[in-house]
Structure formats: C-alpha cells, structure tokens
Amino acid sequence: MGSDAVTHLPTRSPASQESARPDCALDIENSFLRANKQAPTIATGQDDFNWVEIGVLLGRCVVPGVAQALALVTRDRISGWGGVDPRTGTVVETRHELRGQSFAGRVLVFPGAKGSSGWSAQFHIARLMGTAPAAWLFNEMNTKMALGAVVSHAPAVTDFDRDPLTLICSGDRVHVDASQGRVTVWRQLPA
Amino acid sequence: MKLSDDEKAMRDGRDGPTIARAMDLLIRYGKALGAEDFVETRNVCGTVTATTPFMRDFAMRALEQRTHDAPNLDSAAALDAVFSEFNLDSAETVPLPSRVRAFSSHLQLGFDPRHPELMGVSEQTVAFYRKSEAMAARMGVQMMNTCTPYQVGNVPTRGEHCAWMESSAIVYINSVLGARTNAEGRESASCAMLTGRIPNWGFHLDGPRLATLGIELDIDVDTVEDWGLLGYWMGGWVQDQVPVVWRRGGQALRPANLPRLKHFGAAASSSGGVEMVHLLGITPEAPSLEAATGGRALREVRRYGREERAATLATINHTGRERRVDYVMLGCPHYNIEQIWEAACLLEGRRVHADCALWIFTPRAIKALADRNGYTATIEAAGGELMTDSCSAMSRAVPKGARVVALDSVKQAHYLPAIVGLQAWYGTTAQCIEAACTGKWEATL
Numbered sequence: 001m002g003s004d005a006v007t008h009l010p011t012r013s014p015a016s017q018e019s020a021r022p023d024c025a026l027d028i029e030n031s032f033l034r035a036n037k038q039a040p041t042i043a044t045g046q047d048d049f050n051w052v053e054i055g056v057l058l059g060r061c062v063v064p065g066v067a068q069a070l071a072l073v074t075r076d077r078i079s080g081w082g083g084v085d086p087r088t089g090t091v092v093e094t095r096h097e098l099r100g101q102s103f104a105g106r107v108l109v110f111p112g113a114k115g116s117s118g119w120s121a122q123f124h125i126a127r128l129m130g131t132a133p134a135a136w137l138f139n140e141m142n143t144k145m146a147l148g149a150v151v152s153h154a155p156a157v158t159d160f161d162r163d164p165l166t167l168i169c170s171g172d173r174v175h176v177d178a179s180q181g182r183v184t185v186w187r188q189l190p191a
Numbered sequence: 192m193k194l195s196d197d198e199k200a201m202r203d204g205r206d207g208p209t210i211a212r213a214m215d216l217l218i219r220y221g222k223a224l225g226a227e228d229f230v231e232t233r234n235v236c237g238t239v240t241a242t243t244p245f246m247r248d249f250a251m252r253a254l255e256q257r258t259h260d261a262p263n264l265d266s267a268a269a270l271d272a273v274f275s276e277f278n279l280d281s282a283e284t285v286p287l288p289s290r291v292r293a294f295s296s297h298l299q300l301g302f303d304p305r306h307p308e309l310m311g312v313s314e315q316t317v318a319f320y321r322k323s324e325a326m327a328a329r330m331g332v333q334m335m336n337t338c339t340p341y342q343v344g345n346v347p348t349r350g351e352h353c354a355w356m357e358s359s360a361i362v363y364i365n366s367v368l369g370a371r372t373n374a375e376g377r378e379s380a381s382c383a384m385l386t387g388r389i390p391n392w393g394f395h396l397d398g399p400r401l402a403t404l405g406i407e408l409d410i411d412v413d414t415v416e417d418w419g420l421l422g423y424w425m426g427g428w429v430q431d432q433v434p435v436v437w438r439r440g441g442q443a444l445r446p447a448n449l450p451r452l453k454h455f456g457a458a459a460s461s462s463g464g465v466e467m468v469h470l471l472g473i474t475p476e477a478p479s480l481e482a483a484t485g486g487r488a489l490r491e492v493r494r495y496g497r498e499e500r501a502a503t504l505a506t507i508n509h510t511g512r513e514r515r516v517d518y519v520m521l522g523c524p525h526y527n528i529e530q531i532w533e534a535a536c537l538l539e540g541r542r543v544h545a546d547c548a549l550w551i552f553t554p555r556a557i558k559a560l561a562d563r564n565g566y567t568a569t570i571e572a573a574g575g576e577l578m579t580d581s582c583s584a585m586s587r588a589v590p591k592g593a594r595v596v597a598l599d600s601v602k603q604a605h606y607l608p609a610i611v612g613l614q615a616w617y618g619t620t621a622q623c624i625e626a627a628c629t630g631k632w633e634a635t636l
Contacts, residue, residue, distance in 0.1 A: 062223045077430065077464070080582060082606040094510065094609050114430060114464040117356040120376030124277065125245065141451075142431055143373040143393060143466060146223035150216070151280045151378050156223070 028069030081118025091129025237380025369475030409496030426463030443472025522552030
C-alpha cells in the first residue's frame with residue numbers, strides 16, 4: 001500500500017491558496033529552514049531534491065497500516081452523509097473550507113468528524129469507488145470518525161504530541177506509519 | 192480490549208463465520224476508539240437493507256466474479272455479498288444470519304418503495320430492495336423505516352444501553368429519554384444486532400455525559416421554529432461537546448413537547464455533532480445544574496438572545512434568493528400524527544399551487560393512522576402526497592424541475608442545498624403550507 005501511494009502521488013496544484021497561508025509561511029521561516037541546513041532527499045525521483053523534512057508527529061494508532069501521499073488540510077470538521085460526495089471524493093458542504101476539493105488519495109488532516117451517523121457508510125463507499133483518503137490524521141475522536149476510518153481501511157492516527165493542523169499544510173508530503181503511530185512531514189522548498 | 196468468554200467465543204467462530212466477522216469489526220472499531228471493553232445492548236437501530244443502485248451493482252459484480260453464468264439477483268448469494276461488505280466490512284462473503292440477537296429496528300431508506308416513480312428510482316432497485324427487506328424481516332429486524340423509531344414503539348428507557356444510528360434520534364434518546372447511545376454507523380449497528388455488543392465508550396459511560404458548556408437563554412424559546420433555531424445555533428458553537436441549557440437566572444426550561452425537542456435535536460446534530468445535551472428540567476439527568484455538570488465548573492457560558500436567533504435564521508436562509516417556490520417538503524424528522532393533523536387542517540379546502548409540489552414524510556405506522564383518520568385523503572385532495580420510509584435529503588429525490596424549496600425543518604434546510612443544489616427557505620409549518628398553496632415565499636419568521 002505504502003509504495004503504491006509513493007508512485008501515484010497526486011500532482012501538486014501550483015500556488016495553491018493553502019500554501020500561501022501565513023501560519024505556513026511562519027513555519028518555513030522559523031522551524032525547518034533553520035533546523036535543516038541541508039535538504040535531505042526523501043525519495044528516488046529527481047524532482048525530490050528540494051523536499052525538506054519539517055517534523056515528526058507521534059500519536060496513537062487508530063487503524064494500522066502505512067501510506068504516503070500529499071496532505072490536504074482543513075480546520076473545518078467534515079460531515080459524511082450530506083457533506084461529501086463519495087463518487088468523486090469531494091467535499092460538498094456549503095460554506096466548507098474545502099468545498100469542491102477532492103480528498104481522494106490524500107492524507108486528510110482535519111479536526112474530526114461531524115454531522116449525520118451516515119459518516120462511515122460514505123467513506124465505505126468511497127473506498128469501494130477508489131476515492132477514499134490515503135490516510136487520516138485528526139485530533140478529536142468520536143464514533144463516526146473511528147468507524148469511518150476502520151471501514152475505509154486507510155491508516156489513521158490521533159492523540160498527537162503536537163497539533164498536526166499547526167504543523168502540516170496542504171501540499172506537504174506526509175508519510176504515515178500508523179502501526180508505529182509515527183507521522184513524518186516534508187515540505188517542498190521554494191526554488 | 193478486554194473480552195468476555197462469550198465475546199471471545201463469538202470472535203473465534205463458535206456461532207459461525209458471520210458472527211465472527213461481526214465481532215471482528217466491533218473489535219477493530221473498539222480499538223480505534225480506545226474502548227476498554229464492550230457493553231451489552233438489547234436495543235439496536237440501523238440500516239441493513241440494500242437500498243441503492245450502487246449496492247445492486249455491487250451484488251452483480253460479486254456474483255459475476257464467482258460464476259460464468261448470468262448473475263441471478265434472486266439468489267441468496269446476492270444479498271449475502273451486499274450484507275458482508277456493507278454491514279460487516281468483510282471482503283469475504285459470509286451467509287446471512289438466521290436471526291438477530293438484539294431487538295433491532297430499521298431506519299429510513301433512500302426512497303419510498305410505494306412511490307418509485309415520484310422519487311426517480313428504478314423498478315429494479317425497488318425489486319432488489321424488497322428482497323432485502325424480506326430478508327431483514329425474516330432476521331427479526333423491525334421494518335419501521337423511519338428516522339424516529341421512538342415515535343412508533345421503540346422508546347428506550349432511562350439508562351438503557353442502545354446502539355442507534357441516525358443523529359436526530361441519538362440526541363433525542365440521550366437527552367430527552369436518558370437512554371445511552373453513541374452515534375453508530377451502518378456497520379457497527381449491524382454487528383451489534385448480531386452480537387448484542389457495542390464498545391463501552393463515550394455516552395455509555397457517566398463522565399462523558401456531563402455538561403462542559405453552558406447556554407443561558409435570554410429570550411423565550413417556545414415554538415417548534417424557535418427550538419430549531421436554538422438547536423442550529425447551539426450545534427454550530429458546541430460541535431460535539433455536551434452543553435447544558437437554562438433560562439435566564441438559572442431557571443429550568445418550560446416543558447416542551449415531542450415535535451419541539453425532535454426538531455431541536457435534529458438541528459443541533461446538523462450544524463454540529465451534538466449527541467447529548469442537558470435541558471435543565473427536561474433531561475432526566477438534569478434536574479439541577481449540579482447534576483448536569485457533576486458539580487464541575489463549566490468551561491464557557493454563552494447567551495442566546497435576539498441577535499443570535501436573527502443571525503441563525505439568516506444563516507439557514509442563506510441559499511434562498513428567488514421567492515417563487517416550486518417544492519414544499521415537510522416531515523424532517525418524520526412527522527408524528529399531531530403534525531400531520533396540523534398540516535391536514537391547514538390544507539383543508541385548499542389546493543396546492545399548480546406549479547408547486549407538496550411532499551410530507553412520516554413513518555409507515557403513523558401513515559396507517561393518518562389514513563384511518565382521513566388526513567391522508569385531505570392532503571391528497573389538496574394535491575399533496577403523504578409519503579413514508581424516506582425524505583428528500585436521504586433520497587436526493589425532489590419533484591421534477593424543482594429549484595426552490597420551502598421547509599419547516601432546519602436540518603433539511605441545512606442539507607438539501609448541499610445535496611441537491613436547491614435554494615431553501617425555512618419557516619413555520621403554516622408558512623410552508625401557505626407557500627405550497629400560493630407558490631410564493633413571503634414569510635419572515
């Protein structure tokens with residue numbers, strides 16, 4: 001599963017609005033630019049020379065497994081039934097930060113699940129349609145979240161030693177070793 | 192997780208592969224939650240039937256993989272395949288159980304099987320559903336087909352451990368009846384039906400039921416509409432925390448009837464994930480503020496007044512632009528007989544506008560009473576439909592060409608614009624019936 005995810009990384013959208021967020025810019029300046037004098041190579045592709053490790057998160061395993069993919073981050077909780085369209089893996093809730101964006105194959109980083117108890121069924125269908133997230137990283141545990149993650153069969157981690165919403169930005173590359181409760185985050189440096 | 196001998200035996204196959212798969216899902220789910228053990232439940236509400244074209248297609252593909260003959264959807268294997276995947280989360284197909292272990296009630300569906308043409312559902316989908324309905328009934332699942340089992344005979348008692356789906360019903364039985372349930376999903380509820388177990392976590396325990404946030408009402412909350420607005424505002428703030436609500440000066444709330452509290456909970460679980468709320472003087476566990484909080488200080492208290500109400504109403508109506516209404520939907524959550532009576536009285540001697548449709552949803556058992564009372568005839572004579580089993584948000588079905596809908600449900604006004612792209616107006620039942628008969632929305636709450 002992990003190696004598949006590496007070879008099928010989704011294309012990073014250029015100059016996405018999330019990467020322009022001020023708190024992400026702050027992260028770049030304050031933490032990893034100072035901490036990483038040399039940008040380590042983290043994958044085999046030539047394009048990977050400027051991906052820099054910006055941090056490691058430790059948490060509790062919710063669903064075991066390993067995955068690596070690009071992050072999709074939101075500070076809004078996500079509704080299942082009525083909030084996403086599993087046919088496309090897209091958030092449809094009106095007034096949601098991610099409305100119209102697809103979480104298919106992404107490491108979804110978000111506060112937690114809300115809304116109808118049809119949550120798990122939506123992500124169960126998403127798995128069968130190939131539109132489920134590659135992994136789940138979240139802060140707030142509830143039954144919708146737990147069951148949805150379980151039936152999605154995607155690795156999931158919670159109860160982190162630091163807030164993933166603060167560390168991770170959309171477009172970061174994230175390696176999730178849920179079985180070990182270890183999440184590693186890389187960011188592409190501006191050229 | 193700590194497992195009892197009985198639970199270990201179920202996991203290890205004593206009762207056959209189907210029960211073993213059910214126990215496996217519940218253990219994976221319990222570990223994900225961080226639950227220490229299971230609690231026994233004798234009251235489960237969920238969805239086990241095959242209600243979508245997607246499930247029918249899934250059954251076709253599963254059968255094609257097994258045989259070179261033409262797939263036969265009449266075969267038991269078709270239903271086994273759907274149940275194994277969608278209810279047990281099992282890639283391996285196991286045979287359906289002969290009988291459920293817990294008393295089990297069926298929730299609403301994606302359509303009204305009596306009105307496939309109105310809801311745009313194919314005869315094949317209905318035919319496959321009917322087979323799965325017969326299967327579920329044989330297993331002992333009560334085919335109530337409603338989001339409100341507590342309106343048609345399944346009324347949990349205080350402290351009863353339940354495993355229910357359906358957010359509006361969950362908050363109702365926790366907060367109004369004092370029963371204990373988390374928000375279960377299709378897979379966990381199905382497995383609870385088969386094993387009589389659910390993770391002992393969250394609202395099954397005393398601590399998580401206590402209130403941590405407070406709301407003081409600065410205005411009277413009296414009508415069904417008032418309760419819906421309060422619920423939506425509250426859910427937006429507290430999300431899935433547990434609030435306690437009191438009147439100005441710390442007074443208990445005035446008594447409120449079933450339609451009010453039903454609407455309140457449905458609204459609260461739409462804008463947030465509210466599963467438990469203490470209504471001072473109404474909730475069995477909230478005779479006093481101290482009982483509701485366990486004597487702990489509240490983390491934050493907010494006031495709900497005129498401004499909050501007005502802002503909430505504006506938020507709910509934010510999709511409404513055109514005043515010409517071509518659809519009115521009532522019955523979210525499913526109407527009780529009092530609400531059908533009210534609608535029938537408002538419709539008596541009137542006609543639904545030629546360019547508008549009126550659909551009202553209720554449980555089958557309540558429709559039988561409405562038929563007997565003559566309310567169905569009154570609604571139909573006016574040009575409306577009294578339907579069962581579903582609603583527009585569940586079915587994604589609206590009358591052909593509908594663009595603007597009027598609703599007396601905050602929950603439906605929250606979901607319909609997102610799900611089917613309609614503009615929505617929210618108001619009272621009387622305002623909605625007026626819109627149905629004139630084809631225009633002229634109300635402001």
